[in-house]
Amino acid sequence: MKSLHDPVALARDLIRFPSVTxxxxxxxxxxxxxxxxxxxxxxxxxxxxxxxxxxENLYARIGDSGPHLVFAGHTDVVPPGDEAxxxxxxxxxxxxxxxxxxxGAVDMKGAIASFxxxxxxxxxENGGKPRGSISFLxxxxxxxxxxxxxxxxxxxxxxRSETFDHCVLGEPTNPEKVGDMIKIGRRGSLSGTLTVSGxxxxxxxxxxxxxxxxYLVRIMSEMMAETLDLGTEHFDASNLEFTSVxxxxxxxxxxxxxxxARFNIRFNDRHTLKSLKEWIETRATQAARGDVVCRVDYxxxxxxxxxxxxxxFVNIIIDAIxxxxxxxxxxxxxxxxxxxxxxxxxxxxxxxGLVGQTMHQVDERVPTADLITLxxxxxxxxDRYFGDGAER
Numbered sequence: 033m034k035s036l037h038d039p040v041a042l043a044r045d046l047i048r049f050p051s052v053t054x055x056x057x058x059x060x061x062x063x064x065x066x067x068x069x070x071x072x073x074x075x076x077x078x079x080x081x082x083x084x085x086x087x088e089n090l091y092a093r094i095g096d097s098g099p100h101l102v103f104a105g106h107t108d109v110v111p112p113g114d115e116a117x118x119x120x121x122x123x124x125x126x127x128x129x130x131x132x133x134x135x136g137a138v139d140m141k142g143a144i145a146s147f148x149x150x151x152x153x154x155x156x157e158n159g160g161k162p163r164g165s166i167s168f169l170x171x172x173x174x175x176x177x178x179x180x181x182x183x184x185x186x187x188x189x190x191x192r193s194e195t196f197d198h199c200v201l202g203e204p205t206n207p208e209k210v211g212d213m214i215k216i217g218r219r220g221s222l223s224g225t226l227t228v229s230g231x232x233x234x235x236x237x238x239x240x241x242x243x244x245x246x247y248l249v250r251i252m253s254e255m256m257a258e259t260l261d262l263g264t265e266h267f268d269a270s271n272l273e274f275t276s277v278x279x280x281x282x283x284x285x286x287x288x289x290x291x292x293a294r295f296n297i298r299f300n301d302r303h304t305l306k307s308l309k310e311w312i313e314t315r316a317t318q319a320a321r322g323d324v325v326c327r328v329d330y331x332x333x334x335x336x337x338x339x340x341x342x343x344x345f346v347n348i349i350i351d352a353i354x355x356x357x358x359x360x361x362x363x364x365x366x367x368x369x370x371x372x373x374x375x376x377x378x379x380x381x382x383x384x385g386l387v388g389q390t391m392h393q394v395d396e397r398v399p400t401a402d403l404i405t406l407x408x409x410x411x412x413x414x415d416r417y418f419g420d421g422a423e424r
């Protein structure tokens with residue numbers, strides 16, 4: 033199915049905007065112009081919170097009835113790193129060897145270009161209006177703190193009585209080829225710091241001190257030795273990892289008074305944030321054995337696990353991918369977190385985008401054939417979703 037709107041040109045246009053988080057840099061303005069010209073009602077909303085940068089976001093909708101399908105994504109990108117190491121300048125959007133080079137090509141301006149092209153094609157061939165409603169939910173904060181982006185844009189939309197039936201999030205999901213994998217859920221994430229208090233003193237007089245490091249090592253070892261679970265039907269096993277240990281001590285002849293270790297748990301649907309916090313605090317207390325005082329402080333931004341159960345909506349995605357690529361995608365919950373953790377509170381969400389092999393790397397790039405294929409898949413999703421008997 034040949035696209036009437038060129039996703040390669042759209043991707044190159046978007047990549048040329050150096051929209052490193054939290055800078056909008058013109059990317060959302062560009063999208064707003066294209067969508068307004070197609071008949072969308074467009075809102076550009078900036079949200080703020082103390083201690084975090086202001087972030088501009090975009091919400092656009094066409095149609096005023098159901099079913100309501102929303103495409104979600106982000107135009108912000110990570111920094112390019114050493115620009116001299118790039119084969120082509122990171123925001124040049126160079127086209128070479130049938131590939132588009134540039135920061136955000138994969139994560140995820142390429143997917144945005146593909147779903148915009150697919151939606152514009154769908155509207156062009158259906159009298160300019162969908163059989164229901166189509167929206168775009170685009171943030172500039174996915175690669176950043178995640179405070180003033182999708183989470184607040186969804187709250188803003190809810191306050192306007194906007195409701196969504198289903199969402200496709202365009203994060204890169206495929207390991208090797210477009211069509212390999214869709215994400216039907218994500219593991220939860222819990223981060224925190226375990227701190228053990230001792231008594232500072234001179235290393236030559238250890239009986240006058242109490243070294244917290246020995247207790248911290250014991251507590252860490254016993255917690256890591258325990259298996260959280262063996263996995264579930266759609267999820268891998270949960271895992272606890274300590275990621276840093278710090279005593280803030282520059283002297284070699286001083287026993288520190290405090291030692292801390294940061295940790296992260298990626299967990300499946302056998303756990304909740306509440307149950308894991310109880311588990312951590314219970315195990316830490318048990319491992320301390322009353323010998324030492326310990327405490328746990330939790331980071332902001334922790335998220336629950338979730339899953340969009342296989343059913344009609346997931347089948348629409350699977351069938352569209354099979355129609356275009358001939359592949360039967362794996363249903364996965366692997367990987368890190370994404371803005372799906374916010375969207376799932378409002379409607380079922382799946383993730384499907386490009387191949388993620390070069391995301392965040394020097395010479396991030398996407399084959400033009402992948403952009404065309406992804407556009408065709410999104411277009412097929414739209415046709416199936418808004419086909420006969422479109423009520424989901």
